[in-house]
Structures are given as C-alpha cells and as structure tokens.
Amino acid sequence: MSGLAKLIKWQWSHHRTAFAGGILVALIPAIAGIALLGVAGWFITAAALAGMSGAFLNIFLPSAAIRGLAIARTAGRYGERLLTHDATFRFLTDLRCRIFEGQAHRAGNGAKPRSGAALNRLTSDITALDAVYLRLVVPGILAGAVGLLSVAWVASISLILAIGPVVLLVFIAGLSVHLMTRKKRRDARRQEAALDAVRLRTVDLVAGRRDLAVYGGLEAAAGTIRAAEDRLADAEEAIEARSSLLSACTGFAGQVALALTLAAIIWTVGEGGVAIAVAVAVLLVVLGLPEVVSMIIPGLSKLDRTRLAAHRAVEGVEPNGTGSRSQGRAVQNVADGGQQKQGQAALAFERVSFGYPAAERQVLEDLSFEIAPGEWLALVGRSGCGKSTVSALASALLRPDGGSIQLGGQGLDAIREEELRRRITVLGQKPYLFHDSVAVNLRIANPQASDSQLWQALEVAALKDRISDNTSGLQAMLGEGGVGLSGGEQRRLGLARAYLTQPDLFILDELTEGLDEVTAAQVLDGFQRFRGDAAVLMIAHKQAEIDRADRILRLDAADQPMAAAAHWR
C-alpha cells in the first residue's frame, strides 16, 4: 500500500467521526449549490412561460426551495470549513506525535540522529500533508458523489442529456487515475532539493557570517543561495504550469460537456421529449458541475509533493507502526515505585559496550564501575575518549550494545521515562534557555516551586545578585537561547534549574567550564552544599573540579576502546 493510502487509512481508523463528519457536512453546500442552480433555472423559465401563456404556477414551493437551498449552502460551507479543518488538525497533531515517537525510539537505539536537512524536510512534509484530507479526500469524494448524483438525475430525465456530464466525469476520473499512477516526481523532488539548499545555505551564511567576512567568502556564499533560489523558482514554475494546464483542460472539458448538453437539449426539446423549463434546469446543473469536480484540481496538481511527504512520514513513524505512546521504552515499573533500593549502588555499569552506528570501532568495551549513594565520581580522560558517551548511556539517551546499566539496583530499561527523569538530573555544557522569564526557565524543572525556592536556587548557583539587580527580578525576560545573560550566567541559571530537582543522581558535564576561578569555586561550594545525598557523576577537566570528587575514574588508554583502560585513583 502506498504511503498516501496508508495515511488516509490511518486517519480514518483513528478519527472516524471527524473524518466522516467533515465529508458529510461538505456534501451539503456542494449538493445545495448545484440544486439551487437547477431549481432557479427551472423556476425562472417556468414563471416566464406561465406569464406568457397565463397558466397557473405555484410560486411558493419553488421560492421556499430556493431560499432553503441558499441557506443550506451558506451554513453548510461554514460547517464544512469548521469540521474539515478540525479533522485535518487532529490528524496532523497525532501524526507529529507519532513521528516524534518514532524518532525518539530510533535515538534510544543509538541510531544516527536526524540532520538539519532532514528536520527541515520533516516539518515541510507535515505542512504538505494538510492537503491529504482537505485537497484530496474531501474534494475527491465530493466530485464523485455530486457528479454521479447529477448524472443519475439527468439520465432519469433523458439518457441523451446525460452524455455531456458523463464525458466530463470520465475525463476527470481518467485524469485522476493518470496522475495517481504516474511514477515521475521530478519537479517535486527538484523543488524540495532547492528549498533545502536555500534554507541550509542561508543558515550557514548567517551562522558563519563572521568567518565568511574575514576570509572574503560572503559574496560567493550569497551567490550559492541565489543559485538555489533560481532552481526553486524554476521548479515552482514547472509545477504551476502543470497546475494551469490541468485547470485549462478541466475548463475545456466543462465547455465540451455544456456544448454536448445544449445540443442534446435542442434535440430532445425539438422532439418534445423534455419540457423547456426542465431542459433549462439540466443545462444549469451541467453548467455548475465543472466548479464542483474541478475542486480536486489543486490537490491533483500538488499530488507528487504530497505523495513524497506521505511516503517519508510513514517511514518516520514508530518502526512497528503501532503508535502506542509508551513503546519507546520497555515499561515494567517495579512494585517499589522506582525508589532506590537499600544497599544498592546509585549507578552501576556492568560490562557495558557501546559503538556508534557506522563508526569503525567501539567507544566502550566491557566498562564496569559503580557509584555508591551520595558518592561523587569524577570521570576524566583525554578528549574523545568517551566521557560524554558514558554520560549519555547513564542518562538513557543512548542504549548499550552489551552489558547492563542499573540505577539504584534497577535496570534503566525497566524504569519509566518520567520516573527516570525525576531520579536523574543531567546538566550539560550549555543548558537550553527559553525565550521567557527567569521564573519560567527555572520552573521547567519544578512547576510547583515557590518564588522563595527559586531565589534560594539562584543563590546557591551564585546568580541571586545578578537577577535581583534587574528591576523585574524573577520576571526578567531572557532573549532567545538565553540572550541577556553571559555564557557563564547562562550555565549558572541551568545549575539553579538543576537545584530545583531532587534526584538520586546528578550527571554534570564540565560544571564550571567558562567560569572564572572565584565564581567556579562559589559554584562548586554551592553545589557541594546543595546536592545532599545525591550521587554525582561528573565529567571533569579542571583540577578544581577533580579535587572535589570522592573518586576518579580515568578513561584514557591511548588508542584502545575505553573500558579496558578505566582505572581508579
């Protein structure tokens, strides 16, 4: 089954009411619009003929019908927008969650993280997928249903009159099948590649503008963006040209259908087979039909792009496709509620091996060590020896290829994600700060924390004075990525955030990197006081940090996988 068909099936099975409700309500304005034309045409002609001949005509019923159809069309259109967009947003929301789960699952298995280009593509794919229901499913069903109903009604009056609308429907159906089965997606791929190039090169240009300016590469870098923009414009022009051709062909088919119907009307009315008022109603219905069936043209003209996006989205969701929210991690939470077990090490690595996918050699091989509750362990070694890898394994961001990792006597795999994040606090080299107030940035770690707890955490992180200097205090706004604070202050704010948690284990990655000696000592003192009974795994380079540790684990054998060389102070 194609990616597009899988997505439609998935939307139907997960959001049946919204899916069907949107289509049913969308049928109301489409049918009412065509019926309105027919009834109005019949009524005007019948009224004119009655006026000329003096025959009796009941005008109340058709007037009421016209008014009713006009109201149904307007109200139906409003309801249709509401329901079809609601169904689409529900579908996209779920799809985003499923894709995120799929990616998280892969990351947990140590798979290569997605690159910036793939992330760009993913977001534009999801945007492109709003066309699946709104531009393909709903218009397709409307075109089919209204077209068949119209043909059936016209055929019930006279088979000859149905030739025109049948020609139109056959043309649209043939066009749809042709486009659906077409294998070439050249223009969509060209458009996508050019868009990726424009985005990524622009990001490179902005991020690297200083170096480019220094080495005189600005003009060349801007030139590559302009070239990518030209390619994008070419591809978009080709897609637009095809879309215009499709619209022109459908318009032409509509005119052919109208001409055929007119000829058939002249023939049948001349033969006396059909009343003039009814013939005018048929003519107006055939006149209105192209508008309904051509609603599918915008979706068909973007079909290639939608199919590419659908194909990738289906690949990106949970690998086994089940979509259950908790499947990324095996959940076997034990009866003791995930607390640290008495007498167990806070963290234990037992013959752990790990290698990055596609890397030539293992980073860790048979690494074993333990950190006792409340113990502070410094992890040291030359650059690239695997310290960050150990930290990522300990915090379950990576999974080992062999061996086991236990937190308080429980295998990491057996601990629920939520529980795990409560029991381990990771403080990286550059904490991410959000474009929001200091208080919001701190409460991410503990939404219930009071203002006085926030001030206390800031004090321990040696940041209280800096924040209270600002008249807005805790409500002071930070720019994107923490702009407004120096690099060292950003790190200390990250530390204050970590102090608002009460984990069993802190994992610290070069805690005082970027701080001057005095502040670094203040931060280390504060952390030592604050951490209480929590164990600490600290990646350390500076002697001042190493000196605070109870024990040191060195990962520094020259060219070998690490574990063999791990040794203690």
Ligand SMILES: Nc1ncnc2c1ncn2[C@@H]1O[C@H](COP(=O)(O)OP(=O)(O)OP(=O)(O)O)[C@@H](O)[C@H]1O
């Ligand atoms: N995603 C990855 N894919 C492939 N190899 C990787 C990846 N991340 C790290 N490595 C490699 O794994 C090895 C260990 O990396 P790691 O980041 O754990 O070292 P580190 O000791 O923390 O280094 P540093 O002190 O410089 O931060 C290095 O040789 C590195 O090149």
